[in-house]
Amino acid sequence: MAQSGSIPRGFGTVRQRTLSATLVVVVTLVPLVLGTWAWFVLILAVLMQGARELARGFSRVTREPIQPLSIVLAASILLITVQITDSRAVILVAAISTSLLPIAWHARTADHRDGLQRGVFASFGAFYLGAPLSAAILLRSIEGIGHAAWLQRLAALLGTERTALGLAWLAWALSVTWLTDTFAYLAGSRYGHRKLAPRLSPGKTWEGAVAGFLTGLLVGMLGAWLFGVPLSPAAGGAAGAAIAVLAELGDLAESFLKRGLGLKDFGRSIPGHGGVLDRIDALLVTVPATLLLATLLSGGTPWPFA
Numbered sequence: 001m002a003q004s005g006s007i008p009r010g011f012g013t014v015r016q017r018t019l020s021a022t023l024v025v026v027v028t029l030v031p032l033v034l035g036t037w038a039w040f041v042l043i044l045a046v047l048m049q050g051a052r053e054l055a056r057g058f059s060r061v062t063r064e065p066i067q068p069l070s071i072v073l074a075a076s077i078l079l080i081t082v083q084i085t086d087s088r089a090v091i092l093v094a095a096i097s098t099s100l101l102p103i104a105w106h107a108r109t110a111d112h113r114d115g116l117q118r119g120v121f122a123s124f125g126a127f128y129l130g131a132p133l134s135a136a137i138l139l140r141s142i143e144g145i146g147h148a149a150w151l152q153r154l155a156a157l158l159g160t161e162r163t164a165l166g167l168a169w170l171a172w173a174l175s176v177t178w179l180t181d182t183f184a185y186l187a188g189s190r191y192g193h194r195k196l197a198p199r200l201s202p203g204k205t206w207e208g209a210v211a212g213f214l215t216g217l218l219v220g221m222l223g224a225w226l227f228g229v230p231l232s233p234a235a236g237g238a239a240g241a242a243i244a245v246l247a248e249l250g251d252l253a254e255s256f257l258k259r260g261l262g263l264k265d266f267g268r269s270i271p272g273h274g275g276v277l278d279r280i281d282a283l284l285v286t287v288p289a290t291l292l293l294a295t296l297l298s299g300g301t302p303w304p305f306a
């Protein structure tokens with residue numbers, strides 16, 4: 001979620017961001033609606049590109065590249081998740097991603113300090129991307145009937161009615177996150193004066209953050225009705241507001257990571273937004289949070305071995 005609530009550089013930048021965002025929405029919605037396997041292919045592509053961007057960033061502070069191992073580990077997490085339908089597997093998968101394998105692999109180097117650093121970076125990369133994107137697959141795979149008739153009919157038309165509830169939850173999470181980002185950016189561009197975190201992200205403003213919070217509250221409420229997730233209007237608004245806060249924190253966390261690596265953006269694959277990581281930073285937090293909410297509401301538990 002690149003620069004929510006930030007000040008634009010001009011009309012060209014806004015136009016470029018709008019065109020890129022429209023393309024991202026289309027590329028996301030088609031696999032989302034088609035079903036779990038189409039969604040898996042998209043998530044795998046996002047993970048591969050995101051892992052490449054993250055590895056390139058980490059390579060700025062290491063002597064040797066960590067890209068191959070980081071990509072393999074993160075992709076392995078997704079492949080394991082596809083074989084496990086229990087949403088509690090997210091925690092188990094996250095534990096796998098932080099195993100000693102990357103550290104042991106890089107310990108082969110004569111420079112043990114540099115080897116340890118690269119191993120820790122590779123483990124972090126697999127966890128940072130693998131666990132949240134696994135949550136995206138698990139959220140889409142939730143079985144159940146959606147409470148919105150139009151969404152249920154669409155799922156039935158495509159033969160994915162068994163996971164219509166998962167489609168509803170993911171559509172709700174994406175809508176809240178993306179619209180929060182959009183209106184925070186617009187409000188911050190027009191009215192923003194008070195800096196939110198000048199050392200991390202100079203373009204972010206408190207005015208934009210407040211607009212994002214209010215947008216999350218409203219979209220969470222309306223989205224619960226539109227997509228038919230099992231939330232009352234009040235609960236939908238509260239959940240949407242919480243998602244808005246988490247989205248901002250996810251954005252700031254990635255800004256912290258980029259500043260530490262001396263980067264402005266992780267890439268340039270999405271004009272006006274940066275790289276894939278710059279576009280999904282908030283979703284890496286909001287999607288797992290939505291999976292947690294959906295699991296609790298279904299009467300399940302997010303903890304393994306419970």
